[in-house]
Amino acid sequence: MLKAKNVSYKNILKNISFWANRGTVTGIIGENGSGKTTFLKALSGFLKFSGRISVNGKDIKKIPVNLRTSLINYLPQEFPQTELTPFDILNITGEFKKIHGREIKNIISSYNLTQIASQPFLSLSGGEKVRVFLAKIELINPLIVLLDEPSAFLDIKITNILKKFVERMKRLSKTVIIVSNDLNFTINISNHIVGIKNGSLISQSGTDIQQFLEKVYETKIKLTKIDKKYFIF
Amino acid sequence: MYRRTVLGFLVTGIVSICYLLIGNPSSEIIRIIRSPEFLLTFSAGSILAVSGVIFQNVLSNPLADPYILGISAGSGLGAVIGFYFGKDPHIFSLLTGIITVFLLLLMAKFLNSKLKLLLFGVGLNTLFSSLIVFLIAFGKIENFPSILFFLMGFIPIISLKKAVFFLFLSLILLFILLPFSKKVDALALGDSFAYFTGINPEKERIVLIFITSVFIAFTISQTGIIGFVGIVIPHIGRFLKILRTKKLLLFSFFAGGNALLIAKSILKFGFPTTDIPVGTVTALIGAPIFIGVLVRSKRFA
Numbered sequence: 001m002l003k004a005k006n007v008s009y010k011n012i013l014k015n016i017s018f019w020a021n022r023g024t025v026t027g028i029i030g031e032n033g034s035g036k037t038t039f040l041k042a043l044s045g046f047l048k049f050s051g052r053i054s055v056n057g058k059d060i061k062k063i064p065v066n067l068r069t070s071l072i073n074y075l076p077q078e079f080p081q082t083e084l085t086p087f088d089i090l091n092i093t094g095e096f097k098k099i100h101g102r103e104i105k106n107i108i109s110s111y112n113l114t115q116i117a118s119q120p121f122l123s124l125s126g127g128e129k130v131r132v133f134l135a136k137i138e139l140i141n142p143l144i145v146l147l148d149e150p151s152a153f154l155d156i157k158i159t160n161i162l163k164k165f166v167e168r169m170k171r172l173s174k175t176v177i178i179v180s181n182d183l184n185f186t187i188n189i190s191n192h193i194v195g196i197k198n199g200s201l202i203s204q205s206g207t208d209i210q211q212f213l214e215k216v217y218e219t220k221i222k223l224t225k226i227d228k229k230y231f232i233f
Numbered sequence: 234m235y236r237r238t239v240l241g242f243l244v245t246g247i248v249s250i251c252y253l254l255i256g257n258p259s260s261e262i263i264r265i266i267r268s269p270e271f272l273l274t275f276s277a278g279s280i281l282a283v284s285g286v287i288f289q290n291v292l293s294n295p296l297a298d299p300y301i302l303g304i305s306a307g308s309g310l311g312a313v314i315g316f317y318f319g320k321d322p323h324i325f326s327l328l329t330g331i332i333t334v335f336l337l338l339l340m341a342k343f344l345n346s347k348l349k350l351l352l353f354g355v356g357l358n359t360l361f362s363s364l365i366v367f368l369i370a371f372g373k374i375e376n377f378p379s380i381l382f383f384l385m386g387f388i389p390i391i392s393l394k395k396a397v398f399f400l401f402l403s404l405i406l407l408f409i410l411l412p413f414s415k416k417v418d419a420l421a422l423g424d425s426f427a428y429f430t431g432i433n434p435e436k437e438r439i440v441l442i443f444i445t446s447v448f449i450a451f452t453i454s455q456t457g458i459i460g461f462v463g464i465v466i467p468h469i470g471r472f473l474k475i476l477r478t479k480k481l482l483l484f485s486f487f488a489g490g491n492a493l494l495i496a497k498s499i500l501k502f503g504f505p506t507t508d509i510p511v512g513t514v515t516a517l518i519g520a521p522i523f524i525g526v527l528v529r530s531k532r533f534a
Contacts, residue, residue, distance in 0.1 A: 046428050066431040074429050080293075080422040084476050092418045096431045140429075 002072075002144050002175050004043060007051035012038045014199040015051070020192075022143075023173040025166060027190035029181065029216055035199040036179040037077065040146050043177065044072045055144065070097070073142040077149045079129045080121070086132040087117040093136050104139065111135040111161075127158035134165050144175040151185040163189060183213065183232045234480060241487030245275070248491050248498075255502055269396035274388050274497045274511075275490035276396075276403035277456045282489020283406060284445040285463030286470075286481050290421035291438050292347045298463035299449045302350075303357030305460075307333025308453040310361045312383045313368045316376045322383065323454045330450030333357065334443065341439055347424075386459030386512025388497055399455070406448045407486050413441060414479035421478070459512040461519035462489050465526075472526045492519075 004018040012035045020026045030036050042049040045060040045068055053060045055071050063071065082089075090104050108117050111131050116124060121132065130150065137145060150162055166189055169176050180186040187193060187209065195202040195216035204212045209230065210223045222233040253267050281299070288297035299305050311329030315322030340353050369380055410417075416437050419427040424434040453459075470484040496514040 041425075044429070046425065065428065065433040069429055069431040074425070076425055080426055082422055083471070084418075084422070088418075088477065089422070092415060092422070093430050095415050096419070 001056060002043065002177070003054045005052045005054075007039070007042055007049050007053060009035075009038055009042050009047055009049040012199050013042060013049065016196075016199075016201045018194065018201060020144075020175045020177055022175055023170055024191045025170055025176040025178065025189055027186035027193045028177065028179045028196060029183065029186060029193060029213075030196035031217060032181070034196045036196050037148055039196060040074070040148055040177065040179050043144075044068075044074050044146055046074075066096075069140055070142055072144040072146065073137045073140050074146045075130070075133050075137060075148060075150055077152070079133065082122060083120045085118045086113050086121060086124070086128075086135075089121060089132060090136060090139060093139055097140060099139060107135045107139050111138075126153050127155060130154065130158060131161065134162070138165075142174070144177070145169050147176070147178045147180075149180050149182075150178065151180060151182040159185065184230070187230050187232070234483070237480065238483060241483065244491055245487055248494050249275070252494055252498055255498070264393065266390060269391050269393045270388055270497070271494065272393075272396035272400045273391060273455065274494050276399040277388070277452050277459060278462055278493025279403045279486045279490035280406055280448050280452045281459060281462040282466035282485035282492070283403075283410060283482055284449050285489075286467045286478065286485050287410060287417065287441055287445045288463070289467055290417045290478055291441050292351055293421055293423055294347065294351055295468070296464070297351060299446070299453070300458065300460055300463065301358065302337060302354035302446075303361060304330060304333050304337070304354075304446055304449055305453055305458040306358045306361035306365070307336075308450055309384055309458050310365050310368075312454075312457070313365050313372070313380055316380055316383075317368050317372045322379075326383075327450055327454035330453055331447065333361075334446040334450060337446070338439055338443055341442065342435075345435070347438075382510050383457035385510030386457045386515070387510045388456060391455070399452075402448060402451060403486070403490070406445070407482065409444055410441075410482055411479060413437075414477070414482060417441065417478040457510070457512065459493065459515055461512075461515045461523070462493055465515075465519040465523045466492060468523065468526050468530075472530060 001022060002020045004016060007016045008014055016039060028036050028039065038047065041047045043053060045053065045063075055063070060068065087108070090107065094100075094104050108114055111134065113131060113135060116128055121129065124132070151159055154162065166176055166178070178186055178190065193204055193209070193212070195212065197216060202216055207215065210221060213221045213223070213232075224231045224233070249271055252271050253263055258267060285298045288299070288302065289295055308326045308330035311325040311327070312322035314329070315325035336357070337350070337354065341350050344350050344353060365384070369377065372380075416427075416432055419430045419432050420434055420437060427434040427437070466485050466489045467481060469488065470481045475481050475484050493511065493515065496518060497511050500509055500511060500514055
């Protein structure tokens with residue numbers, strides 16, 4: 001279980017308290033610049049926040065950095081500009097976790113990366129880059145998976161791969177947290193939704209989803225429910 | 234990997250034999266002049282190139298090297314202070330070099346940004362360079378040629394013992410850095426990547442910059458500011474598709490040493506009567522190669 005208590009960071013995050021259970025998907029939505037990504041980075045321990053964040057009761061600040069990765073991992077919004085290949089990137093990841101070459105090969109084939117495994121990473125398309133980093137997360141196999149705007153600019157095929165990834169993480173009892181403005185994607189895949197507005201957390205409690213979205217984004221939203229799924233216009 | 238190391242030794246062997254034996258010198262000259270010269274040149278070249286790999290990868294910036302970070306100018310300032318007061322410029326250079334390193338590390342902790350650190354280095358570089366000019370203007374005119382040599386980089390004639398010490402220095406640096414290769418690979422992919430592979434990026438960066446800079450300060454205190462080796466050699470390596478840090482460190486160790494040896498040979502055997510600082514030749518050859526690599530490289534497009 002991931003728990004945050006009174007987390008603040010500079011004047012971007014203000015006293016956020018939050019928790020997420022194993023085997024659940026939590027969506028975090030909010031306007032651009034509201035502090036969503038910063039909150040995600042704080043949750044991972046990457047930023048020097050004030051307050052307390054704990055994983056299964058252990059204070060993250062007290063966990064050595066080399067052990068944190070197996071607890072929490074992260075799909076970034078921006079990828080490194082590197083000439084190294086996906087194979088190199090997965091190998092570098094594997095070398096730290098003492099993961100064998102065979103496992104890396106298995107991941108490469110299960111993410112359909114064989115064709116592009118030895119091409120420079122910077123020459124790959126956005127969707128291919130996402131696939132490489134999803135493979136990286138799966139290789140590390142952390143308890144908590146943080147996804148930062150994962151579905152932005154993805155075509156339907158990669159979005160489906162992403163959906164399958166999230167579902168699989170959920171089945172494996174991971175805690176998944178998605179930060180996204182892609183409401184159609186986030187609302188339908190998440191068990192819970194929270195909003196961030198000007199660095200403060202807004203919970204959905206008591207309001208229906210449409211009111212909640214309108215409160216977070218301060219704009220009229222048209223929501224339709226078809227076959228248990230929400231569609232937003 | 235193994236094959237490349239053997240190739241490195243082979244090339245170094247050929248270049249060294251040529252350097253030691255061209256012009257059929259007496260055994261006296263080989264022992265007292267050419268051997269120490271050869272050892273110091275090779276060591277300086279390899280330390281500079283290896284440190285370039287570390288600076289560029291650790292700061293994820295293709296421009297980073299001891300020069301742009303201000304370490305060279307810091308060492309240069311010490312040497313000029315030494316000349317000014319008629320004291321040993323080498324010791325002063327080492328001292329100010331190491332002070333500059335500590336200044337950089339302090340700021341690294343304080344600034345908390347790779348780019349800001351690099352720009353801080355640019356600031357230091359400018360500050361020290363102008364102080365150097367200031368001191369030269371007030372100093373004795375007869376010191377001017379020595380100062381110019383120091384600022385352009387040269388290979389002094391030193392004792393064989395001292396030269397062997399420098400060879401050890403370069404080997405020690407290589408063997409300290411090789412085990413860090415994986416961490417440097419991860420750091421080169423950005424702080425976030427490094428963090429999520431299990432590294433504390435700030436801590437590792439400070440440790441790596443500290444280690445390399447101290448070796449650089451030692452080297453510069455002897456040879457002055459030899460430019461361009463540190464920036465060109467790693468880029469040639471990357472151009473040749475040597476991308477992983479471990480391989481790039483090994484490549485740069487051999488290529489840096491041999492490149493400086495070749496530059497020194499061109500001076501020594503091509504222009505035996507003129508005294509030109511070796512740094513001039515490395516820049517003269519290095520700059521066009523660097524531009525060529527840059528134009529043909531797709532990396533920064």
